Amino acid sequence: MTKNAQIPLSCELCSLRDKSIFRDLGDVELKELSDAKSCVYFKKGQILMHEGSRPNGVFCLHHGKAKIFRLGTEGKEQIIRFAKDGDLIGYRSLLSDENLSASISALEDTHACYIPKSALLHLIETNPKFSLNIMKLSCHELGQAGKIITNLAQKSVRERLAEILLLIDATFGLDEDDNLNVSLTREEIANMVGTATESVIRLLSEFKDDDLITVKGRKIKINNKSSLIKIGNVYD
Amino acid sequence: MTKNAQIPLSCELCSLRDKSIFRDLGDVELKELSDAKSCVYFKKGQILMHEGSRPNGVFCLHHGKAKIFRLGTEGKEQIIRFAKDGDLIGYRSLLSDENLSASISALEDTHACYIPKSALLHLIETNPKFSLNIMKLSCHELGQAGKIITNLAQKSVRERLAEILLLIDATFGLDEDDNLNVSLTREEIANMVGTATESVIRLLSEFKDDDLITVKGRKIKINNKSSLIKIGNVYD
DNA sequence: ACAATAACATGACAAAAATCATAAAAATTG
DNA sequence: CAATTTTTATGATTTTTGTCATGTTATTGT
Numbered sequence: 416m417t418k419n420a421q422i423p424l425s426c427e428l429c430s431l432r433d434k435s436i437f438r439d440l441g442d443v444e445l446k447e448l449s450d451a452k453s454c455v456y457f458k459k460g461q462i463l464m465h466e467g468s469r470p471n472g473v474f475c476l477h478h479g480k481a482k483i484f485r486l487g488t489e490g491k492e493q494i495i496r497f498a499k500d501g502d503l504i505g506y507r508s509l510l511s512d513e514n515l516s517a518s519i520s521a522l523e524d525t526h527a528c529y530i531p532k533s534a535l536l537h538l539i540e541t542n543p544k545f546s547l548n549i550m551k552l553s554c555h556e557l558g559q560a561g562k563i564i565t566n567l568a569q570k571s572v573r574e575r576l577a578e579i580l581l582l583i584d585a586t587f588g589l590d591e592d593d594n595l596n597v598s599l600t601r602e603e604i605a606n607m608v609g610t611a612t613e614s615v616i617r618l619l620s621e622f623k624d625d626d627l628i629t630v631k632g633r634k635i636k637i638n639n640k641s642s643l644i645k646i647g648n649v650y651d
Numbered sequence: 652m653t654k655n656a657q658i659p660l661s662c663e664l665c666s667l668r669d670k671s672i673f674r675d676l677g678d679v680e681l682k683e684l685s686d687a688k689s690c691v692y693f694k695k696g697q698i699l700m701h702e703g704s705r706p707n708g709v710f711c712l713h714h715g716k717a718k719i720f721r722l723g724t725e726g727k728e729q730i731i732r733f734a735k736d737g738d739l740i741g742y743r744s745l746l747s748d749e750n751l752s753a754s755i756s757a758l759e760d761t762h763a764c765y766i767p768k769s770a771l772l773h774l775i776e777t778n779p780k781f782s783l784n785i786m787k788l789s790c791h792e793l794g795q796a797g798k799i800i801t802n803l804a805q806k807s808v809r810e811r812l813a814e815i816l817l818l819i820d821a822t823f824g825l826d827e828d829d830n831l832n833v834s835l836t837r838e839e840i841a842n843m844v845g846t847a848t849e850s851v852i853r854l855l856s857e858f859k860d861d862d863l864i865t866v867k868g869r870k871i872k873i874n875n876k877s878s879l880i881k882i883g884n885v886y887d
Numbered sequence: 888a889c890a891a892t893a894a895c896a897t898g899a900c901a902a903a904a905a906t907c908a909t910a911a912a913a914a915t916t917g
Numbered sequence: 918c919a920a921t922t923t924t925t926a927t928g929a930t931t932t933t934t935g936t937c938a939t940g941t942t943a944t945t946g947t
Contacts, residue, residue, distance in 0.1 A: 485797055487805035488884045495797045510783075511790035516797050539783065543776050547746075550775070550782075553789040554747035560796035561721055561731045561752050567803040568845030569723035572934070600894065609804025611935050616896060632895095632943070648724045808904065837925065847905055852926060868913075868925090
């Protein structure tokens with residue numbers, strides 16, 4: 416990772432702050448955070464953190480996208496979740512005092528802020544509201560994880576793929592041509608759905624034949640969201 | 652739920668305290684907690700909390716066992732995790748300020764303490780160490796959830812069943828005859844593994860034929876833990 | 888731009904797991 | 918304790934999904 420590449424932005428001026436975990440910090444705290452953090456840059460494909468390691472801080476994504484994934488028994492990636500601008504990543508193992516349970520890699524060139532453990536813990540210890548926000552975040556993710564577990568256990572690959580397309584839409588939104596605003600290989604989609612790459616390829620073709628989506632390479636456009644909702648049995 | 656049935660124990664005298672989330676409370680805090688909580692009793696099969704609802708407190712299990720589960724699309728239970736003596740349950744939705752993402756039911760007659768939301772939040776706001784313990788708990792569970800997700804996505808039913816038997820062992824331990832110390836139907840095991848009841852029945856018979864386990868009704872004894880570890884590809 | 892590499896696509900087949908059917912055994916309850 | 922319901926067991930079959938093979942098309946790096 417490259418230190419201090421671009422974004423010389425201070426946390427005080429960060430446009431993402433209101434939507435981030437740091438939304439409730441006071442001026443002094445923001446200044447301290449700004450002084451403690453460093454700006455880092457990752458090229459597409461680079462690893463931000465490595466499963467099993469013990470990082471000494473967390474990242475807050477400033478501009479970019481990342482995947483959080485675990486390696487299964489046969490060395491196959493299982494993508495647990497995605498991260499987008501403003502998201503805090505790596506906090507889980509830091510707070511549970513465990514090795515990292517997953518790796519993080521950049522889905523595209525990504526600017527992030529690295530926040531040392533000490534700065535994060537200081538905030539937690541001194542700012543109850545921040546502390547509560549962290550709890551809210553981890554507890555929310557825990558609820559999401561329960562939903563994913565249930566889907567993996569009970570839904571078909573077809574249902575899960577439909578749901579994942581909707582999740583990608585909800586997470587990253589659309590680009591200027593209304594395509595899903597992230598470039599994922601079929602293999603990465605499969606690693607999120609929890610299936611074989613070939614199955615994703617086949618099912619995407621089916622969805623395309625049924626005009627549910629338009630596919631041009633890695634650009635995917637959702638034409639019929641309500642049908643995908645039905646196919647995926649998505650109720651929320 | 653029946654109020655004040657048995658266990659008139661105060662938190663100060665609770666033998667489970669040292670292993671519970673309340674391990675770091677001071678004397679005054681313990682007294683306040685003790686005054687705020689109520690003792691409740693559930694018969695086997697009773698629901699402690701209902702998915703979708705908004706409880707106004709949490710439970711700490713005093714003596715008993717519970718399953719935490721979600722209902723999937725076809726109304727099938729997916730067991731997310733088990734709870735045993737000393738475990739705190741229901742805190743997730745309370746802290747994330749969401750509806751309950753799962754139901755909780757008693758696997759056997761269970762004594763629990765009901766702790767009002769206000770008492771829990773008061774502790775969080777005033778005791779940073781307690782607050783950190785809660786974070787540690789939710790973050791640890793989040794890591795576990797990631798592992799479960801990866802297993803469901805990548806392991807075979809056979810592998811998952813082997814792993815679940817070991818998980819039950821690790822969670823509930825053994826009874827006086829060295830059987831797994833919990834009574835689960837084959838269907839419940841299937842709802843944990845994420846498969847059909849018949850598949851669990853067949854695989855348990857196979858494990859029995861291979862002398863990995865001994866089965867007498869719902870009593871299951873693990874004869875060969877290391878083989879189960881191998882079959883389940885369990886590396887931790 | 889071009890070669891090398893990685894990703895995509897599709898068919899054929901195999902394996903895993905679900906479903907359906909039926910019977911026997913247990914557990915529960917009036 | 919007899920009756921009813923639930924659970925367990927097993928076989929037969931279907932469905933779903935994964936794997937392997939092969940060719941094509943995109944990407945990437947020099």
